[in-house]
Amino acid sequence: MTTHNPPLGELRKRVEFPPEIKAAVWKRDNECCAYCNITNTESMEKYGKHLHFDHIIPHIKNGANTEANCQLLCPPCNLAKGDSTDEEGRRKAAIRINKELERNGLLESIPPAIPGTLIAYSGPLITGNVYTRKDLQEIFNTTDRTIDTGIFRPKGRSEIWLFVTEKKTPDRTQYLDLLSDNTLYWAGQTLGKKDHLIINHRRNNECLLPFYRIGKNQFKGGGFVFEGAFTYVSHSGSHPTNFVLHRNPS
């Protein structure tokens, strides 16, 4: 008489990622939730559970058991995503994260000095003032040409500068970059190589500093308004990644 595995067993077998893929993703994602960036250690402390291995394209929608289709999610982000698409999952998770931050008063009232919360800016730049890249090169005595790109890390300072232009010139790719009150919606670089710097800025203790202008000709010499310190809130999509950043309370 032939015996068959119970269907549930077969199902479980298919749903699980092979151990070598889990190990690779664990390392690749730096033991962090892909949506809210919580670490596995923090997840254990906060929820009493490890990060989950999630099918980016849900298994129920024929998502494969491959490394490319695997990401780490903390239990509430995984729950928020459910069997939604990744984009929808990220949106739901972003709403959840924002609500949680607001509920805990983190967006409004936590003083910047508490370690692991918000990183305050301390430096010579004045919030609300206009600076051209040339001004900044002079103030910081730098000849580093990567200042001409959208993301710049000045040497010797734990800072990430973001140069954001709301309206792009016609020769530039059109992404939605928008500063609305205290929220900056910002598309990262197309290749996304520096996305992790933005996502992990608090863990790396780096201050996120947007320089913003409506258009290239808003200010003389192509200047930007220095907006002061912001904090990463969420991200979605890829190529480029869309970020949501909040202004730190003053």
Ligand SMILES: [Zn+2]
């Ligand atoms: Zn999460």
